[in-house]
Amino acid sequence: xxxxxxxxxxxxxxxxxxxxxxxxxxxxxxxxxxxxxxxxxxxxxxxxxxxxxxxxxxxxxxxxxxxxxxxxxxxxxxxxxxxxxxxxxxxxxxxxxxxxxxxxxxxxxxxxxxxxxxxxxxxxxxxxxxxxxxxxxxxxxxxxxxxxxxxxxxxxxxxxxxxxxxxxxxxxxxxxxxxxxxxxxxxxxxxxxxxxxxxxxxxxxxxxxxxxxxxxxxx
Numbered sequence: 001x002x003x004x005x006x007x008x009x010x011x012x013x014x015x016x017x018x019x020x021x022x023x024x025x026x027x028x029x030x031x032x033x034x035x036x037x038x039x040x041x042x043x044x045x046x047x048x049x050x051x052x053x054x055x056x057x058x059x060x061x062x063x064x065x066x067x068x069x070x071x072x073x074x075x076x077x078x079x080x081x082x083x084x085x086x087x088x089x090x091x092x093x094x095x096x097x098x099x100x101x102x103x104x105x106x107x108x109x110x111x112x113x114x115x116x117x118x119x120x121x122x123x124x125x126x127x128x129x130x131x132x133x134x135x136x137x138x139x140x141x142x143x144x145x146x147x148x149x150x151x152x153x154x155x156x157x158x159x160x161x162x163x164x165x166x167x168x169x170x171x172x173x174x175x176x177x178x179x180x181x182x183x184x185x186x187x188x189x190x191x192x193x194x195x196x197x198x199x200x201x202x203x204x205x206x207x208x209x210x211x212x213x214x215x216x217x218x219x
Contacts, residue, residue, distance in 0.1 A: 115171055
């Protein structure tokens with residue numbers, strides 16, 4: 001396990017700040033009481049929890065051209081047929097994954113292919129599990145085209161807590177399945193749009209792990 005690059009500076013600053021507070025307390029408090037120890041303990045626990053937001057655990061990734069792998073950690077909150085009008089412009093299957101603050105926050109490409117579409121949309125910060133958040137919230141859109149011409153579309157969506165979406169995708173990039181697509185700080189949601197004839201491999205409330213869980217099989 002290691003800390004993602006998006007959080008290393010922030011985590012270092014927080015730990016240095018806590019260390020400074022501890023030193024100041026050590027030299028200014030003559031007699032320590034229970035409250036003082038509680039304050040120090042709470043600060044350390046808060047720092048460890050904050051650091052956990054940026055953890056990247058070691059995993060054995062699922063690699064298969066016929067499998068669509070989960071782009072995010074979390075639980076499945078939507079599986080439905082929709083008309084996707086931004087990129088695919090056709091009927092397709094939407095699978096949405098809600099990321100809580102306790103989940104790993106890195107996002108990965110669900111398939112290998114070429115990035116043919118990238119767009120950023122300003123928006124609101126509704127609770128990410130709300131259906132309208134998919135379109136109304138701030139989000140980044142990424143369209144992929146596989147070697148056989150199959151197109152996959154993703155949205156990284158901000159939520160009530162997540163206020164920073166990082167997307168590494170650039171049009172023209174040739175990417176590999178499970179390569180890092182981006183990072184959503186402090187949880188949110190990722191929408192995945194796949195062909196209608198793909199065989200869905202998850203259910204509502206299914207827990208999934210990025211790079212590991214197969215959410216659908218391509219035909």
